[in-house]
Amino acid sequence: MCGIISVVDRAGNLMDGSKIKLALSLMDERGSGEGAGYAAYGIYPEHADCYALHVFFDNIIEARAAVEALLRAWGTIVHDEEIPTCDQPNLKKVHTPWRYFFKPDAALMSGSSSSEEEIVTSLVMKVNTTVPGALIYSSGKNVGVFKAAGWPEEVADFYRIQDYRGYIWLAHNRYPTNTRGWWGGAHPFNLLDWSVIHNGEITSYGTNRRYIESFGYRCTMLTDTEVVAYLVDLLARRHGLDEELTVRALAPPFWDEIDAMPEKEQNLNRAIRLAYGSAMMNGPFAIVVATHKGIVGFTDRIKLRPMVAAEKGDRLYISSEEAAIRRMEPDLDRVWMPRAGEPVIGRVY
Amino acid sequence: MNVVVRIDAAELHYTPLNRMVRAAVRDGEKEIVIDNVLGQRFIADGLVGEVVITVNGVPGGDLGMFMRGPMLVVHGNADHAPGNTMDGGTIVIHGSAGDAAAHSMRGGKVFVRDDVGYRGGIHMKEYEEKHPCLVVGGTARSYLGEYMAGGIVLLLRLGETGPFVERGIASGIHGGEVYVRGEVDPGCLAVGAKVLPFEEAHRERIRPLIEEFCRYFGNDPAPLIVADYTRIGPASARPFAGKYTWE
Numbered sequence: 001m002c003g004i005i006s007v008v009d010r011a012g013n014l015m016d017g018s019k020i021k022l023a024l025s026l027m028d029e030r031g032s033g034e035g036a037g038y039a040a041y042g043i044y045p046e047h048a049d050c051y052a053l054h055v056f057f058d059n060i061i062e063a064r065a066a067v068e069a070l071l072r073a074w075g076t077i078v079h080d081e082e083i084p085t086c087d088q089p090n091l092k093k094v095h096t097p098w099r100y101f102f103k104p105d106a107a108l109m110s111g112s113s114s115s116e117e118e119i120v121t122s123l124v125m126k127v128n129t130t131v132p133g134a135l136i137y138s139s140g141k142n143v144g145v146f147k148a149a150g151w152p153e154e155v156a157d158f159y160r161i162q163d164y165r166g167y168i169w170l171a172h173n174r175y176p177t178n179t180r181g182w183w184g185g186a187h188p189f190n191l192l193d194w195s196v197i198h199n200g201e202i203t204s205y206g207t208n209r210r211y212i213e214s215f216g217y218r219c220t221m222l223t224d225t226e227v228v229a230y231l232v233d234l235l236a237r238r239h240g241l242d243e244e245l246t247v248r249a250l251a252p253p254f255w256d257e258i259d260a261m262p263e264k265e266q267n268l269n270r271a272i273r274l275a276y277g278s279a280m281m282n283g284p285f286a287i288v289v290a291t292h293k294g295i296v297g298f299t300d301r302i303k304l305r306p307m308v309a310a311e312k313g314d315r316l317y318i319s320s321e322e323a324a325i326r327r328m329e330p331d332l333d334r335v336w337m338p339r340a341g342e343p344v345i346g347r348v349y
Numbered sequence: 350m351n352v353v354v355r356i357d358a359a360e361l362h363y364t365p366l367n368r369m370v371r372a373a374v375r376d377g378e379k380e381i382v383i384d385n386v387l388g389q390r391f392i393a394d395g396l397v398g399e400v401v402i403t404v405n406g407v408p409g410g411d412l413g414m415f416m417r418g419p420m421l422v423v424h425g426n427a428d429h430a431p432g433n434t435m436d437g438g439t440i441v442i443h444g445s446a447g448d449a450a451a452h453s454m455r456g457g458k459v460f461v462r463d464d465v466g467y468r469g470g471i472h473m474k475e476y477e478e479k480h481p482c483l484v485v486g487g488t489a490r491s492y493l494g495e496y497m498a499g500g501i502v503l504l505l506r507l508g509e510t511g512p513f514v515e516r517g518i519a520s521g522i523h524g525g526e527v528y529v530r531g532e533v534d535p536g537c538l539a540v541g542a543k544v545l546p547f548e549e550a551h552r553e554r555i556r557p558l559i560e561e562f563c564r565y566f567g568n569d570p571a572p573l574i575v576a577d578y579t580r581i582g583p584a585s586a587r588p589f590a591g592k593y594t595w596e
Contacts, residue, residue: 026388029409302517303467303491306429306448322426323388323407335426337447337466340491 002187002199003027003152003173005319006288007328008295008346013314014042015169017161023327024152024171027320030199034181035174036155037147039138039188039195040166041292047101048142050078051120051192056095056183058133064098066131074119075104083146088158091150095135095183097159099144117192117237121216124191128220135183135220138190142292145195147172147186155186167348168290172197176223184221189229193291196232198225199320200305203283211278231279232289247298247343249276254301288318294347303340310335316346354378358406359385367391374398374419386425393421410447413440416457429466432459435481441565448490451483454500458558462566463487468495473525475499484562492539494519494527494581502527503558505573518542519581523588527581528555530573538581541588547580 005023009015017038024036044052053071057063060082071077083097104119112118124136138145143166146159152173156162172187178201179185188195202208202224209219209227215238217230228250235246249272253261258269273280284304288297297318299307310317310325310332317325322335338344354373358366366389373381379400386392386406393402395415403422404412410429413421417436426444430452437456448466451459456479464487471492473481481500486507494502497519504527506513512532519527520539527542528551538544556574563570 029390303448306466308447321388321409321428323409323428326387326407337445337464337490340467 001030001175003030003320003324004171004187004197004199004286004288005317005324005328006170006197006290006295006297007168007315007317008290008348009167009315010294010346010349011314012042012167012348014165014167016163016165017156017169019328020169020171021153021156021161023319023324024156024173026324026327027173028151028153030175030320031152031173032175032181033151033154034149034176035147035172035183035186036150036152037145037172037174037186037188038156038159038161039143039145039168039170039190039197039290040161040164041143041168041195041290042166043144043164044101044142047078050101050103051116051139051141052144053100053102053120053123053136054083054138054145055098055100055127056135056137057098058095060096060098063131063133067127067134067136068100070123070127070131071100071102074108074123075102077102084160084163085158086160088150088154091148091154091158093158094149097146114237120192121233125216125218129218137184137221138195140190140193140195140292143190143193143195145188145190147188148183149181149186168292168295170195170197170288170290170295172199177201178224179222182222185223187225189221189225191229191233192237194229194232194237195290196225196229196287198228198285198287200285200287200300201283202227202281202285204281207278208281228281228287228289231281235276235279236291243296243345244343245272247296247341248272249279250281251298251301251341252276252280253341286320292348294345296346297338297344298342299338299340301341307338307344308335309338309344314349316344318344318346352378352380354381356381356383357385358383358387358389361389363389363391363409367394370402371396374400388428390428393419413438426463427461432457432481432483435459437479443566445487450485451481451502454481454483455479456481458482458484458561460562460565461485461487465489465493468492469504470494470497470500470502470527472496472498473500473502475525482558484558486562486566486568488513489515491516492518492520493529494522494525494542495539496520497522497527497583498524500525501555501558503555504529505559505562506530507568513537513579519583521588522581522583523586524583526551529579529581530576531579532577533579533581541584542581543584545580545582547578551578551580 390409
């Protein structure tokens, strides 16, 4: 059991993090105080053209020097600083969160149509697998993840998320079940423009991990949700599938449902299931994926985890509980329970 | 004298809230109104007694779990599993309920004005004089009556025409009955479930439930009483007996 909530303002209006902190804290019972986190889009307008790399350092001497050497080899550090934090009585600061605003040198990675992204992805994988005491957990432009091992309100106050203003917010309260709780294992998970929050467990993690690692991704965060971020990056960014087809590949219709479809649709769905059989996710899940363009929420096909959606004006909300949404916005235009496996999409206009 | 105890639940965690409710019931109060409810789970759980509790707002999950006797009236949507393993009493929801409404209920009644999510009535059971009932005014999602062992699920589908199409209806049912107004897509009936004849005796069985539903929500019972229903029950008392190799 975990708690998730996200909101997108489709007109791009900025919201500070104070309300989503209250909404996530309302679902404290969905977690165990071992992991909570927030992600927001639009928070770094002054460095919107740089990749914002958020890094956990175990120490800021050797680990930091190693990361900075790699970054300087592949591009320019435009600005860097320790992420401001505010000590909380019950939150042990076991890592030092740092951020780099980084411009990769595209000329160093020839033969790719998305050189900058390839450089950043490979740097994330390289640091996370080869630099002891360093973990890059957020690497997109104008987006940032703020997470730690603690309760939702402690983590929010630790990072002072009320000081950030974004047009998309994701928040997650973790109840670790299969692996221990730690800072890197808290959600959201991010790679480039993709951020993921997830309630449930990916029982197909082994299959999905082998599949995704065959494309060069490396799983380092000791928890299943990480593969979702990489699967979405592979399907949506590298293979160019749209949101609906990506969700269909990850949570496809049952074969008997495909059999009952008109021929054209049948062929498409068969092709997706066959091409992406190893990307298909099994087990109970409710997931929200975000990019700078919007959010997509979906659950497993037999609906083993809760998900509620709501709208108010330009804002679309997706959460584990309606009450959490109403903590942010008491007066909603519409509240509904999306069907299992069917995406709820909130696109920025 | 008719004193109503009012509790303001704004910013209140469910533990102190439930303590206040229990104290009021212990003091012999017969009517409690809880205002500004937002996400507090476990409201009135395990509560025993004759009391009417009005919940104004959106409560959290497991409302009325293990409850025996009270009546809960919710003005708002309930979250997951209202009436979870409830033993007796009544829950009336002026709104919708989340997944697993009436989960493992073993006595009493739950009335939902609008819709329920997935797995409504999962593993309801009955024993001697205890016959739990879940009555839903709107519609339900897949796996309605899953693993049902007893009791009645009545789905009125107000405003719906056409057959009821949702996967896995009464999957693994081995006791109790599911009544669905109108037709049910035969392909949606799960393993272990079977359409049974709907006769006058069955109409008489659901008639008091329809009348009670209409009393709460102001609907006209007449057309619902004469309507056609699909009655679904277990194909056998032990649908999965053959799955176990030692038999």
